[in-house]
Amino acid sequence: MIELREIRDSDLPVFWEHFSDPVAQHVAAVTRPYHYDRALFDAHFARILAxxxxxxxxxxxxxxxxxxxxxxxxxxxRGVTYWIARPHWGRGIATAALTELIGLDPTRPLFAHAAADNTGSIRVLQKCGFVLTGRDTIFAESRAAEIDEVSLTLT
Incomplete structure (x- = not known):
């Protein structure tokens, strides 16, 4: 059973493990400095939660x-983001979680971005009603290279 709840302080060490997984970082492609530095990670989540x-x-x-x-x-x-730990990929968790999340926020349109080769994430977004609306080239820190990125929109 998939469910969402408010973030607790005890979740943050688990999130850090997820975010700092090099294989997941490579698949996500577009990472931020807080994916590599625990102090920046903690500051990032403090800002989010506030x-x-x-x-x-x-x-x-x-x-x-x-x-x-x-x-x-x-x-x-308004945009959406999600990160599911690699051992749980391919089980429908991201789709179920994103479906529930977008039901909590009636704002439309909602926007999302994914590496063009991240077919799993693109498929999750499309199952949740997002449609491809653009393509661009961006720098992917985790790959140390320019990559193609797609934009998706939920109206």
């Missing part, structure tokens, strides 16, 4: 913390 514009949630699968998801940003640029 920001009323962000709707952050812990993703649970059968009671186990398996990831996090959030809606963030001002109404005209």
């Amino acid at each position: 920001d009323p514009e962000v709707l952050p949630r812990t993703v649970l699968a059968d009671g186990e913390v398996v990831g996090q998801a959030a809606v963030f940003g001002p109404p005209d640029e």
Whole structure:
């Protein structure tokens, strides 16, 4: 059973393990400095949890913390993000979690971005009603290279 709940302080060490997985970083491609530095990670989540514009949630699968998801940003640029731990990929968890998350925030449109070769994430977003709306080239820190990125929108 997949469920979302408010993030607890005890979730943060688990999230750190997820975010610092080099294989997951490579698949996600677009990482931030807080994926590599625990102090920056802690500061990042402190900002997220204090920001009323962000709707952050812990993703649970059968009671186990398996990831996090959030809606963030001002109404005209509102986006979604999620990170599911690699051992839990391919089980429908991201789709179920994102479906529940977007049901909690009625703002539309919602925006998302994914590495163009991250077919799993693109498939999750499309199952949740997002449609491809653009393509760009960006620098992917985890790959130390320029990559193709797709933009998706939920209206």
